[in-house]
Amino acid sequence: xxxxxxxxxxxxxxxxxxxxxxxxxxxxxxxxxIKQKVSVKTGTPQxxxxxxxxxxxxxxxxxxxxxxxxIDSLLKELDEYKKTAPSMTITLAAVxxxxxKAKLVxxxxxxxxxxxxxxxxxxxxxxxGMVVNxxxxxxxxxxxxxxxxxxxxxxxxxxxx
Amino acid sequence: xxxxxxxxxxxxxxxxxxIVLAIQYGLAHWRxxxxxxxADSAPVPKAVRERIIKQAEENFQGIVNRxxxxxxxxxxxxxxQLNKLLEKFGAEVxxxxxxxxxxxxxxxxxxxxxxxxxxxxxxxxxxxxxxxxLATRQADLDAKLSQKQTELESQLEASFATQKEQLTARLxxxxxxxxxxxxxxxxxxxxxxxxxxxxxxSVLEANKEQLIKGVVDET
Numbered sequence: 001x002x003x004x005x006x007x008x009x010x011x012x013x014x015x016x017x018x019x020x021x022x023x024x025x026x027x028x029x030x031x032x033x034i035k036q037k038v039s040v041k042t043g044t045p046q047x048x049x050x051x052x053x054x055x056x057x058x059x060x061x062x063x064x065x066x067x068x069x070x071i072d073s074l075l076k077e078l079d080e081y082k083k084t085a086p087s088m089t090i091t092l093a094a095v096x097x098x099x100x101k102a103k104l105v106x107x108x109x110x111x112x113x114x115x116x117x118x119x120x121x122x123x124x125x126x127x128x129g130m131v132v133n134x135x136x137x138x139x140x141x142x143x144x145x146x147x148x149x150x151x152x153x154x155x156x157x158x159x160x161x
Numbered sequence: 162x163x164x165x166x167x168x169x170x171x172x173x174x175x176x177x178x179x180i181v182l183a184i185q186y187g188l189a190h191w192r193x194x195x196x197x198x199x200a201d202s203a204p205v206p207k208a209v210r211e212r213i214i215k216q217a218e219e220n221f222q223g224i225v226n227r228x229x230x231x232x233x234x235x236x237x238x239x240x241x242q243l244n245k246l247l248e249k250f251g252a253e254v255x256x257x258x259x260x261x262x263x264x265x266x267x268x269x270x271x272x273x274x275x276x277x278x279x280x281x282x283x284x285x286x287x288x289x290x291x292x293x294x295l296a297t298r299q300a301d302l303d304a305k306l307s308q309k310q311t312e313l314e315s316q317l318e319a320s321f322a323t324q325k326e327q328l329t330a331r332l333x334x335x336x337x338x339x340x341x342x343x344x345x346x347x348x349x350x351x352x353x354x355x356x357x358x359x360x361x362x363s364v365l366e367a368n369k370e371q372l373i374k375g376v377v378d379e380t
Contacts, residue, residue: 086376092361100358107365112376127344130361132372135379139371141364143344147337 003077004059006052007102007109011119012087019078021053026071033068085115091131093142096120165246172239179228186221 009018024047031044049057057066060074090096090104101120108116123131126142133139150157193214205213365372 086379100361103358103362104365107362111365111369112372124345125341127341128357129364132365134372134375137375137379139368139375141368144337144341147341148334150333150337 003074003081004114005081006055007105008052008098010101010105010117012082012117013119015078015082015085015117018050018053018056019075019082021047021049022057022071022075022078025049025053025057026075029066029071030068081115085117086113086134087117087119088112089119089121089133091121091123091126091133091142093122093124093126093128095122165243165250168239168242172235175235176232179232182228183225186225190221 005015005018009015028044028047035042057074061070064070088108092100096104101118105116105118108118126144127147128143129141129146131138131140131142
């Protein structure tokens with residue numbers, strides 16, 4: 001089964017956090033399965049995991065009962081995803097809201113690579129727009145760059161004012 | 162054999178004849194003195210004989226005197242002729258030598274004149290070549306100077322243009338920084354990215370090909 005992350009899991013840190021949550025859930029689930037086998041009544045509460053992690057586990061099991069094998073295969077798939085996923089960084093002029101992040105990540109996964117991981121940074125000096133770093137490539141589409149590379153020099157604009 | 166040689170040989174022959182005659186007369190005279198012993202037996206009287214002898218002596222003396230005078234005269238004329246001939250020969254030799262000397266001098270002068278003329282021609286040729294070389298070099302130097310001047314003017318113009326562009330770029334940068342700083346101070350942290358989300362997606366869409374190319378290059 002091919003792993004598909006939700007757009008809210010955007011960056012390497014998000015993925016690491018998700019893996020940590022899945023590990024915790026897998027450990028708990030393993031203990032619970034053993035207790036069920038030995039008919040132990042008292043169980044421990046399920047660890048708190050994020051909605052993205054819950055959704056991912058549900059999607060992975062496909063509605064079937066969760067087994068130790070499927071959880072292990074999910075962890076293995078997540079580790080492989082982390083190793084092989086391409087990564088890009090988008091720098092914005094302010095802290096990006098989650099909806100903006102999801103929109104940009106969705107676009108990147110739809111158009112560039114389905115397993116793309118996107119990290120976000122903030123730099124108020126760019127005024128607006130964005131700067132995209134991908135590997136050794138830097139694409140500067142910020143307002144500051146537009147000001148600096150204006151087609152009409154400032155002194156010409158000032159003359160016409 | 163020259164005339165002078167022939168003349169000297171003739172004189173020597175005549176002188177030999179005279180000497181032979183004188184010896185003959187001498188011998189005859191000596192034989193006459195010894196003859197008396199035989200003459201004593203001759204029938205000629207002594208007085209006659211003495212008179213004949215005296216007459217013979219006088220004749221002999223006369224002949225010798227005449228011969229001496231003639232010889233003296235001949236010698237005088239010979240000496241005169243010899244002097245004339247010597248003067249003539251000397252003059253001829255002198256003329257020949259002078260002529261030869263003049264010819265040699267003329268030849269040497271002609272040769273020298275030719276050499277001088279050749280040297281003058283060579284000097285003229287060298288001067289012409291040097292002048293031509295100097296003119297060529299001067300023309301080259303003028304061309305190089307002109308070219309260098311043109312290059313320097315071009316470089317100067319290019320340098321001015323570059324400086325102007327740099328100054329303009331710096332001015333634009335300063336103005337951009339000023340506007341940037343103004344906008345930064347004005348906007349502060351109040352940049353609404355939510356309002357920009359559509360714009361951000363449209364920027365990504367507009368540069369989609371460029372981004373895909375970057376992804377392909379990296380992979």
